[in-house]
Amino acid sequence: MASSSILLAHGSGGRLSNALINDVFFPAFNNPILNQADDGALLTMDSRKLAFSTDSFVVNPYFFPGGNIGDLAVNGTVNDVAMCAAVPQFLSAAFILEEGFPIKHLTEIVNSMATAAQAAQVKIVTGDTKVVERGCADGIFINTSGIGVINHQQLIAPQNAQAGDVIITNGYIGDHGIAILSQREGLSFETTIQSDSAALHTLVASILTASSNIHVLRDPTRGGLASTLNEIAQASQIEIRLSESAIPIRNAVRAACNLLGLDPLIIANEGKLVVIVPQADSAAVLKAMQQHPLGTESAIIGQVLNKNIGQVTLETIIGSLRMVDMPLGEQLPRIC
Amino acid sequence: MNEKLDLNAFQNREIVNQLAREIQLISADMQPLKIMHICGGHENTIVRYAIRQFLPAHIKIIAGPGCPVCICPVEAIDQAITLSLQPQTTLLTFGDMLRVPATKSTLEAARANGGSVKIIYSPLDAIKFANEAPDQTFVFFAIGFETTAAGIAGLIKSGVPKNLLFLTANRYIPPVLKLLMEVHDDSLQGFLLAGHATAITGLGAYDFMRDEFKLPCATAGFEPVDILLAIRELLKLIKNNQYEVINCYTRVIKNEGNLIAQKCLNEVFSLKPGIWRGIDMVEDSAYRLKDKYAFLDARKQLSCRPDYPPQAHHPSCLCHRVMLGEVEPQDCKLFKKACTPSKPFGPCMVSPEGTCYVRYRYADINIDFS
Numbered sequence: 001m002a003s004s005s006i007l008l009a010h011g012s013g014g015r016l017s018n019a020l021i022n023d024v025f026f027p028a029f030n031n032p033i034l035n036q037a038d039d040g041a042l043l044t045m046d047s048r049k050l051a052f053s054t055d056s057f058v059v060n061p062y063f064f065p066g067g068n069i070g071d072l073a074v075n076g077t078v079n080d081v082a083m084c085a086a087v088p089q090f091l092s093a094a095f096i097l098e099e100g101f102p103i104k105h106l107t108e109i110v111n112s113m114a115t116a117a118q119a120a121q122v123k124i125v126t127g128d129t130k131v132v133e134r135g136c137a138d139g140i141f142i143n144t145s146g147i148g149v150i151n152h153q154q155l156i157a158p159q160n161a162q163a164g165d166v167i168i169t170n171g172y173i174g175d176h177g178i179a180i181l182s183q184r185e186g187l188s189f190e191t192t193i194q195s196d197s198a199a200l201h202t203l204v205a206s207i208l209t210a211s212s213n214i215h216v217l218r219d220p221t222r223g224g225l226a227s228t229l230n231e232i233a234q235a236s237q238i239e240i241r242l243s244e245s246a247i248p249i250r251n252a253v254r255a256a257c258n259l260l261g262l263d264p265l266i267i268a269n270e271g272k273l274v275v276i277v278p279q280a281d282s283a284a285v286l287k288a289m290q291q292h293p294l295g296t297e298s299a300i301i302g303q304v305l306n307k308n309i310g311q312v313t314l315e316t317i318i319g320s321l322r323m324v325d326m327p328l329g330e331q332l333p334r335i336c
Numbered sequence: 337m338n339e340k341l342d343l344n345a346f347q348n349r350e351i352v353n354q355l356a357r358e359i360q361l362i363s364a365d366m367q368p369l370k371i372m373h374i375c376g377g378h379e380n381t382i383v384r385y386a387i388r389q390f391l392p393a394h395i396k397i398i399a400g401p402g403c404p405v406c407i408c409p410v411e412a413i414d415q416a417i418t419l420s421l422q423p424q425t426t427l428l429t430f431g432d433m434l435r436v437p438a439t440k441s442t443l444e445a446a447r448a449n450g451g452s453v454k455i456i457y458s459p460l461d462a463i464k465f466a467n468e469a470p471d472q473t474f475v476f477f478a479i480g481f482e483t484t485a486a487g488i489a490g491l492i493k494s495g496v497p498k499n500l501l502f503l504t505a506n507r508y509i510p511p512v513l514k515l516l517m518e519v520h521d522d523s524l525q526g527f528l529l530a531g532h533a534t535a536i537t538g539l540g541a542y543d544f545m546r547d548e549f550k551l552p553c554a555t556a557g558f559e560p561v562d563i564l565l566a567i568r569e570l571l572k573l574i575k576n577n578q579y580e581v582i583n584c585y586t587r588v589i590k591n592e593g594n595l596i597a598q599k600c601l602n603e604v605f606s607l608k609p610g611i612w613r614g615i616d617m618v619e620d621s622a623y624r625l626k627d628k629y630a631f632l633d634a635r636k637q638l639s640c641r642p643d644y645p646p647q648a649h650h651p652s653c654l655c656h657r658v659m660l661g662e663v664e665p666q667d668c669k670l671f672k673k674a675c676t677p678s679k680p681f682g683p684c685m686v687s688p689e690g691t692c693y694v695r696y697r698y699a700d701i702n703i704d705f706s
Contacts, residue, residue: 261688263697316384316385316386317347317349317385318347318348318349318352318385318390318560319349319352319353320385320386320387320389320390321386321389322383322384322385322386322698323698325696325697325698
């Protein structure tokens with residue numbers, strides 16, 4: 001390929017577009033369905049319930065400790081499908097590229113996507129590329145859509161949390177957002193905080209095996225735990241009471257939050273989920289999670305009550321009680 | 337002060353409960369009383385850990401004007417905006433100031449409209465930016481109290497690039513206590529002093545509270561145990577009619593303060609009358625560059641006067657009364673309705689040290705505690 005950076009012509013559907021697809025995308029995403037090179041991907045699925053999700057990724061910077069925008073785009077949509085308790089199978093990938101974006105960077109990002117897709121056992125079967133003039137996009141934006149099959153009969157939805165349930169998460173909170181912010185603001189800490197970006201579908205599978213009474217499954221991405229749990233509390237019309245001392249947070253993340261004046265509960269995560277289950281099933285679910293590589297630090301972080309309906313409250317480490325509000329005011333743009 | 341402290345001890349539940357019991361005991365036969373703190377960081381700790389839940393109902397801790405972003409005069413922000421829109425000029429500011437509503441606009445809006453505004457985390461960043469672009473004029477918008485002022489004084493003394501100027505809006509805290517005593521008449525019984533600012537000035541700067549006003553003051557740190565400890569000690573003094581300035585943050589504060597910082601401050605700055613936003617003029621409280629540093633003073637070297645008169649607050653905004661401790665955020669009609677952190681009417685809703693912001697994010701009102 002002659003050019004080393006994206007030209008407007010790469011997005012116009014002609015010869016250069018084809019060259020880009022053949023030289024960069026196809027070798028990485030290589031599979032028989034994709035290689036048909038049709039407008040859309042024809043998929044064989046039996047008549048099962050399907051989960052379908054889409055997400056766009058505009059993270060800045062697009063390379064960060066622990067990953068890049070590419071694997072984020074794959075894992076993010078895999079996880080959205082996984083949170084529907086579906087087995088993710090196929091992804092689409094659409095790119096918006098800024099004129100001048102180095103193809104070397106694009107190649108690295110696309111290769112990361114291939115690696116992430118392989119690890120998540122999904123195929124990227126269809127895609128699109130657009131190029132905009134210099135200054136009209138910031139480097140690279142990616143949209144991924146994903147489809148998966150639902151293999152169980154459980155009713156898992158944000159409306160299903162019930163008083164007496166228990167809330168479990170699979171590990172350290174706040175890593176991804178702080179990894180991004182520390183790069184953006186030029187902050188450095190003794191340990192580099194890495195994004196926790198990871199595909200959670202096999203963890204979800206373990207959870208579904210451990211209990212047939214899963215009530216809620218969500219991944220706390222933008223807006224963090226505070227946002228996700230507030231949505232659930234509203235949808236289910238219950239109170240979620242968290243225990244501050246039970247929430248796993250790395251010391252480095254805590255320190256970074258203190259420095260930046262941020263609450264760890266509002267920081268984005270990309271490899272974490274919350275699962276809400278009845279008390280009776282919590283031990284089995286917790287054990288199953290702790291035995292999974294992405295859940296070794298799993299912990300029960302709270303319980304569902306029916307006192308302060310629609311609210312999330314926190315018992316602080318010193319035993320007092322306060323609200324955890326929906327984060328409306330924080331400005332953490334382009335975190336994922 | 338040199339041992340490796342286990343900071344977890346200052347968040348220890350048993351110690352907190354013990355202090356709460358002692359406070360209950362000491363204050364059981366006391367009249368209702370009000371203690372004021374003058375530090376946004378203290379309000380943040382108090383509300384984040386819901387420390388008021390550990391106090392008996394008749395002991396009130398009131399938030400005073402301790403948020404440097406909130407008390408920054410609107411005139412200074414208007415000047416900063418004006419400077420940012422000038423050619424070949426870049427304004428350097430702490431991130432918190434970006435969204436503070438000024439008379440007509442904000443620094444953030446100025447940036448979106450083509451103004452040159454960069455966020456910095458420390459005065460050293462200012463040097464870096466100025467050196468990287470010698471043809472550009474950089475103005476460091478300096479806000480904060482004694483702690484930041486000391487850092488800036490040190491920087492100026494060690495020499496700065498020719499293209500770096502300063503728009504100073506730093507404020508010195510002790511004089512505002514005199515004004516607060518006037519506003520609150522006899523209804524305040526003690527003060528919690530700002531931990532970091534007092535580390536600079538030392539306790540002596542507050543001797544007038546003992547000599548003139550006969551009111552006890554205690555310095556306090558920023559962990560839950562620090563705050564409760566300082567309250568306990570203040571209550572003992574109040575109960576025994578003793579008025580002293582005591583140090584309850586000895587792991588950071590030396591009684592005489594930081595002598596090197598004091599020397600730097602005296603060499604670089606004089607204290608002049610200065611406006612605290614919404615509070616108006618407070619004598620001897622504005623850090624102004626001395627004449628020998630006039631060449632660094634953006635107000636003297638550049639034209640930064642906006643072409644409109646200043647307006648410190650929106651007619652319905654009660655930030656000025658919140659900052660004085662006269663009203664609570666929930667007494668303001670705008671609080672949590674029209675005025676939120678994403679659409680702030682006044683400065684108190686913008687900064688993590690602003691009383692309205694802190695109460696919005698962590699409010700513990702209307703919770704069923706059982």
